[in-house]
Each structure stands twice: as structure tokens, then as C-alpha cells.
Amino acid sequence: MNTIYLNEIIRELVGRSGLGVQVRLRTRSRDGRLIGGKYGMVSKRITMYTGVIEEQCMQMFGSLDRVEEYFTIVLAHELGHAADPELPALSESLEDMNLTEEQRMRVALQIEENAWNYALELIPEADLPMMSAIIDESLYAYRLQVEEAGAEAGIA
Numbered sequence: 024m025n026t027i028y029l030n031e032i033i034r035e036l037v038g039r040s041g042l043g044v045q046v047r048l049r050t051r052s053r054d055g056r057l058i059g060g061k062y063g064m065v066s067k068r069i070t071m072y073t074g075v076i077e078e079q080c081m082q083m084f085g086s087l088d089r090v091e092e093y094f095t096i097v098l099a100h101e102l103g104h105a106a107d108p109e110l111p112a113l114s115e116s117l118e119d120m121n122l123t124e125e126q127r128m129r130v131a132l133q134i135e136e137n138a139w140n141y142a143l144e145l146i147p148e149a150d151l152p153m154m155s156a157i158i159d160e161s162l163y164a165y166r167l168q169v170e171e172a173g174a175e176a177g178i179a
Contacts (some may be wrong), residue, residue, distance in 0.1 A: 024073050024090055032095050033071075040102045040145060043067070050074040059097040062104035064114065069101045083160060084153075092150065096157050099145045103138030110134065125172035132165040 026048065033046045044062075046069045052058055059076045062069050071094065080086075080093040104110060113134050117127060139158050146154075 024077065024094065028091060029071075029073070029094060032091065032098065036095065036098055036102060036145065040106060042102060042105050044069055044102070044105045046071060046098070046101075048073055059094075060101040062101045064104075064110065067105070069098070069105065071098060071101070083156060089150075089153065092153060093157065095146060096142065096149055096154050099142035099149075100138050100161070102145060103141030104134070106141050107134070107137045109137060113137075123172070124175070125169060128165065128168040128172045132162065132169055135162055135165055 029048060037044060037046060044067050048071050051072055051074050052061065052070075057075050057078070058072060059079055060069060060071045073094070076094050076097060077087060077090055080090045084093075107113075113130055116122065116130050122130070139161070143149075143154070
């Protein structure tokens with residue numbers, strides 16, 4: 024990916040969002056997780072993992088032809104976390120030991136859905152089928168965990 028072009032995308036979306044966040048580019052997460060980006064609530068910084076974004080784009084779409092669009096969509100999602108006024112309370116509730124596993128998974132899903140809803144508004148010009156595919160893939164594991172936790176609770 025062309026770093027100059029990525030920095031243009033970053034300037035455009037951060038400006039459009041009106042958020043005072045820094046965005047830095049890295050190839051991979053230090054902990055080895057395969058995430059395209061991460062928002063730090065304390066640092067107010069977004070880190071975008073370009074190597075992982077390329078891998079994810081290749082896995083989903085079979086080429087890197089649209090990797091900059093993929094990057095834009097993931098960045099919009101991370102900006103969604105930064106813009107979410109509910110994020111601090113939702114994150115804190117994840118640590119509530121009184122929550123069931125299903126409730127905890129529903130909170131995690133809500134955090135992700137909030138960010139995706141913001142992303143949809145931030146980049147209305149994005150290719151909707153592409154964005155929907157990325158959103159569905161991103162939320163799949165969360166939805167599955169909610170479903171599995173609910174099934175386990177029903178069994179218990």
C-alpha cells in the first residue's frame with residue numbers, strides 16, 4: 024500500500040470525523056492478533072495494521088485491487104470507536120462480574136455495532152456491498168459468541 028495515499032485517506036477521514044485522534048501505521052500488532060486496526064481509549068490513538076489489512080483483503084476478495092478501500096472502511100470503523108460516547112461505559116461494563124457470559128458477549132457486540140454504524144455514516148460513498156461483506160465478516164464471531172453463550176445458558 025502506498026503510505027502517501029494512506030496518509031491522505033487518514034487526513035480526509037479524521038478531518039471529516041472532527042475527532043482529535045492520531046492515527047499511526049504499523050505492519051502488525053505486537054501481540055500477533057489479526058486485527059486491521061485498534062483504537063486506544065486512553066491514548067486516543069488509532070493504530071492501523073497495514074499488513075493484516077492486506078491479508079484480510081486478499082482472503083475476502085482474492086486480490087489487493089481494492090485494498091485502499093478496505094483500509095478506508097476499517098479506519099472508518101476505528102473512528103467509530105473513537106466517536107462512540109457509549110464506549111467508556113460499555114467497556115467498563117465488560118468487567119462487571121455480575122454479567123452472564125451472554126450479557127458480556129452482547130456488550131462486546133454492541134461496541135462493534137456502534138462503531139460500524141458510525142462508519143456507515145462517515146463514508147456514505149463507500150461501496151455498500153463491499154462494506155456489508157466486511158461488516159458481516161467482522162461481526163460474525165461476535166454474533167456466534169452471543170448465540171453460543173445463549174445456548175449454554177439455556178442448557179444450564
